[in-house]
Amino acid sequence: MQPVITLNNIQVTQGENFKLSVETLALQPRRIYALTGPNGAGKSTLLRVMALLVTPQTGSIAFAGSERHDLARQRQRVTLVEQSPYLFNGSVTDNLSYVLKLRGIDSRERSMRIGATLAIVGLKGFEHRQAKQLSGGEIQRVALARALVLKPELLLLDEPTANIDSNSLQAYETLLGGLPGYGVTVVFSTHDPSQSRRLGEEVLRLENGHLINGFYVDSKHTALNQRSDGNGA
Amino acid sequence: MGYLGDSLLTAFELILGFDRDVRMAVWTSLYTSSCSIVIAALIGVPTGLWLGLKRFRGRQLLIALLNTLMAMPTVVVGLLLFGLLSRQGPFGPLGLLFTPLAMIAGQSVLATPIVANLVLAAVTGADRRIINTALTLGASRLQAAIKLLSEVRFGVMAAVIAGFGRVIAEVGVAMMLGGNIRNSTRTMTTAIALETSKGEFAFGLALGVILLSVALVVNLFLNSLQQR
Numbered sequence: 001m002q003p004v005i006t007l008n009n010i011q012v013t014q015g016e017n018f019k020l021s022v023e024t025l026a027l028q029p030r031r032i033y034a035l036t037g038p039n040g041a042g043k044s045t046l047l048r049v050m051a052l053l054v055t056p057q058t059g060s061i062a063f064a065g066s067e068r069h070d071l072a073r074q075r076q077r078v079t080l081v082e083q084s085p086y087l088f089n090g091s092v093t094d095n096l097s098y099v100l101k102l103r104g105i106d107s108r109e110r111s112m113r114i115g116a117t118l119a120i121v122g123l124k125g126f127e128h129r130q131a132k133q134l135s136g137g138e139i140q141r142v143a144l145a146r147a148l149v150l151k152p153e154l155l156l157l158d159e160p161t162a163n164i165d166s167n168s169l170q171a172y173e174t175l176l177g178g179l180p181g182y183g184v185t186v187v188f189s190t191h192d193p194s195q196s197r198r199l200g201e202e203v204l205r206l207e208n209g210h211l212i213n214g215f216y217v218d219s220k221h222t223a224l225n226q227r228s229d230g231n232g233a
Numbered sequence: 234m235g236y237l238g239d240s241l242l243t244a245f246e247l248i249l250g251f252d253r254d255v256r257m258a259v260w261t262s263l264y265t266s267s268c269s270i271v272i273a274a275l276i277g278v279p280t281g282l283w284l285g286l287k288r289f290r291g292r293q294l295l296i297a298l299l300n301t302l303m304a305m306p307t308v309v310v311g312l313l314l315f316g317l318l319s320r321q322g323p324f325g326p327l328g329l330l331f332t333p334l335a336m337i338a339g340q341s342v343l344a345t346p347i348v349a350n351l352v353l354a355a356v357t358g359a360d361r362r363i364i365n366t367a368l369t370l371g372a373s374r375l376q377a378a379i380k381l382l383s384e385v386r387f388g389v390m391a392a393v394i395a396g397f398g399r400v401i402a403e404v405g406v407a408m409m410l411g412g413n414i415r416n417s418t419r420t421m422t423t424a425i426a427l428e429t430s431k432g433e434f435a436f437g438l439a440l441g442v443i444l445l446s447v448a449l450v451v452n453l454f455l456n457s458l459q460q461r
Contacts, residue, residue, distance in 0.1 A: 051369055072373075080369040086362035089384055098380070099370045146370065 002064045004029050004154050004185045005050060005078070010059035012045055012209075020045045020209045022059070027154070027187065029064075030180040034200025035189040041206040043189040044083075047156045050187065051080035063153075076103065079152040083159040085143030087131035092123065092142050095131050096149045103150065117149040120182070121175060137168030144175070148184070155179065157188040161195065173199055236434075243435035244442055254415070254424070255439055262420040263447075265333050265411075266401040269340035270348075273400075274393050277345045281352025281392070282378055286364070296353065302346035307405030314339045315409050331412035336420075339406035344396035351395055355388025356381065387458060394455050401447060 003026035012020040020042040027033060035043050048054040052061065052075050063074045088095050093114055100110045118124050121141045126134075134142060140160060147155055160176070161169055176199055179186050187204075190196050196203050205212050247255050284296060316322050318330040318338075329335045363384050367377035382389060400406075404422040411418030413427055421440045429437035 053365075053368055075371050079371070082362065082365065082369065084362070086360055086366040088363075088366075088380070102370065102372050102376060150371065 001028055003027055004064055006062045006064075007050070008060045008062075010049060010056045010061070012042075012049060012054060012056045018209055020049065020056075020206075022046065022049075022211045025204070025211060027185055029153070029185050030183060031185055032176065032180060032199055032201045033185075033187040034196035034203045035187055035206065036191070036193065036196050036203055037189075037206035039191075042209040043206055044158055045209075046206060046211075047080055047158050047187065047189060050154065051078050051156050053080065076150070077152060078154040078156065079147040079150055080156040081140075081143045081147050081158065081160060083162055085139060087134070087139055087142055087146075090131060091128050092118070092131055092134075092145075093127045095142060095146050099146055099150055113149050113151075117145045120148065120178075121145045122171065135168075137164040137172065140164050140168070140172060141175070148179075148182070151183075153183070153185060155184050155186050157186065159189050159191070161190070161192075240435040240438050244439035247436060247439040248443065252439070254419075254436070255443070257416050258419050258421045258424040258440055259443055261333065261418065262401055262422070262444075265336045265340060265407070265420065266397060268337045269400050270344055270393060270397045272337070272341040273344035273348045273396050276341075277348025277392070277396070278352050278382070278389060280345075280349040281354075282356055282382060284349070285353045285356025285359075286378060286381075296350075299346045299350050299353070303350055305343075305346075307343060307403045308409065309405075310339055310342050311406040311409030314342065314406070318410065330410065331414060331418060333411065333418055335410040336407050336418060339410045340400040340403065343403060343406060344400050347399055348392045348396040351392030352389055355385040355392065358388070359385045390458055391455060394451055397451060398448060402444065 005027050007022050007025040009024070010020065010022040035046065037043050045054060049056055049061065052071060061074075063077050088098060096114045096117065097110055100113060105113070114127070115124075118126060121144055123138070123141055123145060126138070126142070131139075131142060140163070144157075144160070157176075161172055164172060173195070176186060176188065188199070280299075284292060284299075314335065315330070318324050318327070318335050320330075329338070359381060363381045364377045367380045368374070372380060402422065404426055407413070407418070407420045407423050408426070411420065411423065413419050413423040419427075421444050425437040425440045425444075428434075428440075
């Protein structure tokens with residue numbers, strides 16, 4: 001199967017500081033990848049590189065079926081949800097509607113997509129709630145809905161459960177686990193090894209900016225075998 | 234009733250009787266101030282946004298310059314533009330001096346640094362995640378900047394209203410570039426100065442009441458927006 005995204009020989013530095021080096025990484029469609037590593041390992045940088053928000057000094061990023069230089073088109077295929085997502089002023093619908101308007105989607109289609117997406121994330125009935133009055137868990141789910149409503153092929157989540165309470169955690173994890181069923185490839189970063197094994201079909205580990213061996217995870221959520229190819233999937 | 238009481242009564246008679254001179258001064262003030270604030274907003278809002286978002290060499294110098302311009306006495310702005318627009322000046326042949334257009338130009342110069350500075354403050358004080366969020370959702374840099382402005386819209390409106398407050402209340406530019414010509418360039422403030430010096434205190438008071446009312450309405454409007 002053709003990978004959703006392929007990274008080759010990526011090097012990111014900031015000023016004099018080395019941030020990230022990825023020899024090769026190819027993510028398969030409809031899978032969930034857990035990205036782990038200590039603080040400062042480069043997880044957020046890798047997510048931002050894949051989201052095309054950070055331009056690496058060297059290397060290439062290719063999306064299946066997209067011209068390499070068609071940045072605008074490539075950007076439409078990937079969405080990043082930050083660790084502490086910001087919801088814009090206005091209602092939940094306003095937040096989702098804004099991103100659809102950016103893509104030039106008409107109001108009828110917008111309304112259909114918003115209804116369907118809020119149902120997926122379990123926020124049906126929240127359409128007219130003010131975004132600034134939501135709880136931490138609800139904010140995360142609205143941010144997820146705002147990303148999903150764009151129907152991205154690749155969804156990147158930077159520590160999505162870091163700011164939500166234990167009651168919302170299980171519901172959120174169930175939600176994430178179901179996303180490949182909607183045709184989405186998910187990469188989420190986490191500090192929690194048990195979460196990476198619970199949710200991730202494959203675990204990618206970063207240390208000091210280098211992507212080291214990943215682990216495939218079996219259906220019983222245990223590390224099954226170490227990847228033999230170093231960086232690539 | 235005494236001098237003040239009688240003057241106040243006459244002032245209200247002038248207002249309620251729609252005195253032509255009062256009406257013309259109010260119209261000229263509102264017209265020139267509205268035009269100049271539109272021009273100041275068109276220049277000041279993008280300038281404040283740009284200064285708030287971009288990091289470049291000389292940025293601090295530009296901000297310091299804006300701060301200086303904000304505190305510039307109105308007569309100095311009037312004086313500089315007088316030099317440019319007077320018959321011997323480079324724009325003399327245009328014949329703009331002592332016309333409402335000259336006043337609009339001067340008031341725009343006064344209001345633009347205020348609008349730019351307050352928009353800059355609103356942008357730099359905004360949540361840093363706004364731009365990144367818009368970008369991660371597929372907005373272009375320009376679309377993200379526009380979204381940021383929309384998120385800080387009350388700050389932007391406050392900037393524009395503060396600029397309007399500055400120009401409608403100023404005397405120096407209106408006097409020097411407008412010349413206080415009756416039924417043409419006489420504004421509320423220049424009329425107050427002239428009529429009071431002529432001993433027409435009630436007339437000045439009538440315009441003072443209207444000027445205060447305009448300030449009150451503008452502030453009530455701003456408050457109602459902020460409470461939405």
